[in-house]
Amino acid sequence: MSFEPKILGFLCNWCSYAGADLAGVSRIQYPTNMRVIRVMCSGRVDPKFIFHALELGIDGVFVMGCHPGDCHYLEGNYEAITKFDMTQQFLKFINFDKRVRLDWVSASEGTRFGEVVTEFINHIKELGPSPISGGNPDEDILDKLKAIKMAAGSNRMRALVGREKTLLGSENVYGEQIIEQRFNILIDKAIKDEFERHRVLLALEKDSNSVKDLAVELNIDPSIVLEHVLTLKTRGQVDFQKIKGNTPIFMRL
Amino acid sequence: MSEEEKKDIEDEVRVGVFVCHCGSNIGGLIDCKTLAEEAKSLPNVAYAEDNLYTCSENGLASIKAAIEEYNLNRVVVASCTPRTHEPLFRDCVSEAGLNKYLFNFVNIRDQCTWVHQKQPEEAYKKAQDLIRMGTAKAVKLEALDIIMVNVNPSALIIGGGVAGMSAALNLSRQGFQTYLIEKEDKLGGRLNSLHKLFPHQLDASDFLDKIKNNVQNAQNLQILTSSIVKNIDGFVGNFEVEVEQNGKNIELSVGAIIVAVGSSLFAPTDLYGYDGKKRITQFELEHKFINNDVKANNYVMIQCVGSRIEDRPYCSSVCCMTALKNAFVIKEKNPGANITILFRDLYTPGTDYEKYYRDAREQGVLFIKYGLDKLPTVEEDHIKVFNEYMGEELILPYDLLVLATPLVANNDNKELAQMLKVPLEANKFFLEAHVKLRPNDFATDGIYIGGSAKWPVDITEAITQGYAAAARASRVLSHDSLEVEGATSSLPEYNKSLCTGCEICIKVCPFNAIIKNEEDEIEIIEALCKGCGVCGATCTNQAIVIKHFTDDQIFSEIEAFGGH
Numbered sequence: 001m002s003f004e005p006k007i008l009g010f011l012c013n014w015c016s017y018a019g020a021d022l023a024g025v026s027r028i029q030y031p032t033n034m035r036v037i038r039v040m041c042s043g044r045v046d047p048k049f050i051f052h053a054l055e056l057g058i059d060g061v062f063v064m065g066c067h068p069g070d071c072h073y074l075e076g077n078y079e080a081i082t083k084f085d086m087t088q089q090f091l092k093f094i095n096f097d098k099r100v101r102l103d104w105v106s107a108s109e110g111t112r113f114g115e116v117v118t119e120f121i122n123h124i125k126e127l128g129p130s131p132i133s134g135g136n137p138d139e140d141i142l143d144k145l146k147a148i149k150m151a152a153g154s155n156r157m158r159a160l161v162g163r164e165k166t167l168l169g170s171e172n173v174y175g176e177q178i179i180e181q182r183f184n185i186l187i188d189k190a191i192k193d194e195f196e197r198h199r200v201l202l203a204l205e206k207d208s209n210s211v212k213d214l215a216v217e218l219n220i221d222p223s224i225v226l227e228h229v230l231t232l233k234t235r236g237q238v239d240f241q242k243i244k245g246n247t248p249i250f251m252r253l
Numbered sequence: 254m255s256e257e258e259k260k261d262i263e264d265e266v267r268v269g270v271f272v273c274h275c276g277s278n279i280g281g282l283i284d285c286k287t288l289a290e291e292a293k294s295l296p297n298v299a300y301a302e303d304n305l306y307t308c309s310e311n312g313l314a315s316i317k318a319a320i321e322e323y324n325l326n327r328v329v330v331a332s333c334t335p336r337t338h339e340p341l342f343r344d345c346v347s348e349a350g351l352n353k354y355l356f357n358f359v360n361i362r363d364q365c366t367w368v369h370q371k372q373p374e375e376a377y378k379k380a381q382d383l384i385r386m387g388t389a390k391a392v393k394l395e396a397l398d399i400i401m402v403n404v405n406p407s408a409l410i411i412g413g414g415v416a417g418m419s420a421a422l423n424l425s426r427q428g429f430q431t432y433l434i435e436k437e438d439k440l441g442g443r444l445n446s447l448h449k450l451f452p453h454q455l456d457a458s459d460f461l462d463k464i465k466n467n468v469q470n471a472q473n474l475q476i477l478t479s480s481i482v483k484n485i486d487g488f489v490g491n492f493e494v495e496v497e498q499n500g501k502n503i504e505l506s507v508g509a510i511i512v513a514v515g516s517s518l519f520a521p522t523d524l525y526g527y528d529g530k531k532r533i534t535q536f537e538l539e540h541k542f543i544n545n546d547v548k549a550n551n552y553v554m555i556q557c558v559g560s561r562i563e564d565r566p567y568c569s570s571v572c573c574m575t576a577l578k579n580a581f582v583i584k585e586k587n588p589g590a591n592i593t594i595l596f597r598d599l600y601t602p603g604t605d606y607e608k609y610y611r612d613a614r615e616q617g618v619l620f621i622k623y624g625l626d627k628l629p630t631v632e633e634d635h636i637k638v639f640n641e642y643m644g645e646e647l648i649l650p651y652d653l654l655v656l657a658t659p660l661v662a663n664n665d666n667k668e669l670a671q672m673l674k675v676p677l678e679a680n681k682f683f684l685e686a687h688v689k690l691r692p693n694d695f696a697t698d699g700i701y702i703g704g705s706a707k708w709p710v711d712i713t714e715a716i717t718q719g720y721a722a723a724a725r726a727s728r729v730l731s732h733d734s735l736e737v738e739g740a741t742s743s744l745p746e747y748n749k750s751l752c753t754g755c756e757i758c759i760k761v762c763p764f765n766a767i768i769k770n771e772e773d774e775i776e777i778i779e780a781l782c783k784g785c786g787v788c789g790a791t792c793t794n795q796a797i798v799i800k801h802f803t804d805d806q807i808f809s810e811i812e813a814f815g816g817h
């Protein structure tokens with residue numbers, strides 16, 4: 001039997017959901033794989049919803065909103081973009097970035113709705129089943145996805161992404177470009193740091209461990225692991241447990 | 254039953270699921286009876302049934318009866334779409350004593366049976382999943398407060414063409430203080446530059462004078478010409494509008510707003526040798542009539558110039574009638590004139606308009622159909638056209654070539670749309686909430702649309718729509734207070750300790766609905782909040798709850814779908 005992916009769609013009420021209804025009224029035919037969750041605006045889609053769906057083994061997640069400039073709440077879809085970009089950036093670590101998509105469909109684009117949904121379903125079919133779906137999920141990827149979910153939900157990441165639009169919007173065109181570049185570098189670094197940090201945290205949650213062994217387990221440079229352990233210690237999330245032989249062992253708090 | 258048992262039942266979540274056949278729209282493809290039967294085994298479902306038409310009187314009565322009989326405190330209807338039918342079912346459950354937010358919609362028609370007509374089995378599975386997801390959300394639904402706002406019984410009308418003037422007259426005569434804003438220095442819009450009016454050859458200026466006279470003498474009506482809207486704040490019943498008139502600012506407070514900004518003319522540069530002299534538009538021809546400046550003997554008119562093509566796929570709806578009208582004007586002055594109309598299709602709907610067309614034929618106006626694949630070609634003094642009916646090329650000499658060009662959306666629609674927070678459609682005309690169910694409303698409460706700002710219309714239709722928009726507005730204005738969206742954002746008491754006061758929510762709210770109050774606490778102004786949910790998805794400490802779309806509710810939907 002051919003692979004029939006499970007796909008979740010988040011549709012904003014005013015444009016894409018209306019476009020989906022119009023596809024119905026016009027009897028546009030498209031494959032059945034997507035299940036829709038209606039939200040009022042694409043800006044409501046918290047990245048954690050997407051991570052949660054992927055963690056359950058759902059093969060693809062499609063977020064749809066109004067075309068830029070057409071959001072019923074003016075700017076909700078711009079907020080959706082910043083959050084989605086971060087989500088996708090995180091998902092690159094596990095090669096899941098192509099399993100999520102953000103696109104725009106207006107209330108009058110019934111035909112287009114059918115087209116983009118069909119295209120996404122075919123695209124996910126080509127990618128194949130999610131490696132964490134089914135009875136035998138890839139534990140390594142699943143662990144990493146858990147770390148991603150926690151990292152993206154951290155206060156630091158949410159604050160950074162939440163500020164992105166205001167920060168970038170407050171500059172003139174010339175300044176904006178420089179700021180945007182700098183901002184992207186900052187975000188990229190934060191994404192990498194928080195991802196690794198939360199992997200360390202999750203590993204320690206399973207078992208207390210030394211920096212050296214953690215480094216081997218997670219395949220991260222020991223000096224970087226040490227840095228993360230120290231940051232996590234200042235955040236009050238891990239602490240020194242005991243000395244084993246000559247090596248300090250850390251534990252999750 | 255003891256009091257305690259009763260209380261237990263009240264506390265327990267009891268969902269009723271109603272699966273609609275919609276005649277054969279749903280039931281013709283998938284088995285609704287079994288869907289309902291299966292729904293009975295979902296968590297917390299106390300009752301389920303299928304209905305031929307859930308929205309019919311019988312269907313609604315059946316929901317109410319089941320609420321009563323089975324002590325239901327959540328209701329799920331699996332049928333068409335919330336965008337059209339949610340209000341009806343919400344009313345239904347509240348008539349049966351339930352808070353209307355305890356209702357949840359599942360779309361198994363527009364987004365399922367209608368779009369998977371050749372895959373009944375898969376469509377059935379999808380409907381199963383959707384019902385499971387919708388029921389899971391319903392279990393988590395909470396009753397919400399009904400929020401009321403006061404209404405300022407006054408209206409603003411933007412645009413002083415026939416549509417706007419008709420709306421203004423209607424509202425002011427009902428006793429509402431009305432402001433009519435026109436950006437030009439006089440009222441009337443397009444009508445100011447027309448000659449005669451189809452289908453009765455009325456004098457455009459006589460007709461306009463009559464309406465203007467009524468408007469100028471109306472009570473409760475303030476006309477502001479040479480004025481534009483600079484800014485609009487607020488919400489239904491309470492809009493604050495900043496108007497600029499000749500460089501000075503005027504502040505208006507109104508309860509409702511009508512958009513009647515009309516449309517603009519398409520300039521046919523590069524089409525059929527247009528030069529504004531020998532090759533002109535119908536609009537320019539009327540100008541020439543007014544100035545008594547038409548001397549030609551051989552007239553050719555080309556229809557659909559710049560309309561019903563890929564870039565501009567719509568029909569401008571007034572051009573066929575306008576061509577006929579101007580043919581009559583020519584014939585009246587010069588019965589011997591030769592008039593040939595080259596058309597793709599002629600649209601003269603209704604009894605009067607069709608008669609108008611027949612009369613034109615009788616008076617000797619010639620009609621030749623051309624096709625998009627073989628457009629007429631224009632030489633200095635003749636036109637070549639391939640006659641589709643006769644299958645041959647004709648040569649038509651002309652002294653005056655008249656092009657029927659479409660009405661197009663105004664350039665500044667986008668700006669106004671953004672101020673009003675309302676959408677435009679693909680051709681940049683204003684987009685109503687629903688073409689059939691709410692043709693003169695916007696989705697945003699308290700804002701209405703009429704006339705050619707929405708779509709090219711003739712004067713009769715512009716007036717009808719002006720009245721319709723006024724009637725819709727008066728529905729709001731005639732109340733002292735109104736209910737607004739209750740599914741807002743909130744920072745619940747139990748989450749207050751999570752909030753660090755970072756103020757990021759304040760910055761992302763597009764409606765300035767979040768403030769820091771005097772106690773230095775985050776406060777959400779419910780009447781301003783439109784429930785978009787952006788602040789909830791953004792809040793750095795996940796303290797904000799979006800009512801009716803809570804994290805918990807959305808997670809439960811995701812989980813009910815589940816993985817492989």
Ligand SMILES: Cc1cc2nc3c(=O)[nH]c(=O)nc-3n(C[C@H](O)[C@H](O)[C@H](O)COP(=O)(O)OP(=O)(O)OC[C@H]3O[C@@H](n4cnc5c(N)ncnc54)[C@H](O)[C@@H]3O)c2cc1C
Pocket residue numbers: 411412413414415416417434435436437440441442443444447449450451452480481482513514515516517535536539571575578660663665669703704705706710711712713715
């Ligand atoms: C050549 C031609 C011939 C026609 N002949 C006929 C006919 O014989 N019979 C018939 O029934 N119909 C005819 N029509 C159609 C008719 O003109 C329209 O139906 C009618 O004008 C529509 O009225 P309206 O109020 O919607 O728009 P308009 O007449 O376009 O009025 C809109 C008004 O809004 C103002 N405005 C625009 N933007 C703003 C803003 N931002 N702020 C404030 N004010 C603004 C404009 O200045 C204008 O005064 C003809 C149209 C054309 C082009």
Ligand code: SF4
Pocket residue numbers: 273274275276278305306307308309332333334338362
């Ligand atoms: S509720 Fe909707 S689906 Fe059911 S009969 Fe009415 S229109 Fe059709």
Ligand code: SF4
Pocket residue numbers: 741742761762763764765766767777781782783784785786787788789799
């Ligand atoms: S839900 Fe939207 S409108 Fe309401 S407070 Fe939050 S951001 Fe503002």
Ligand code: SF4
Pocket residue numbers: 744751752753754755756757758759775791792793794795796797
């Ligand atoms: S974003 Fe959240 S934490 Fe920050 S001020 Fe707003 S409610 Fe408080």
Ligand code: FES
Pocket residue numbers: 012013014015016040041042043064065066071072073074075076077
């Ligand atoms: S309402 Fe559609 S994206 Fe905001």
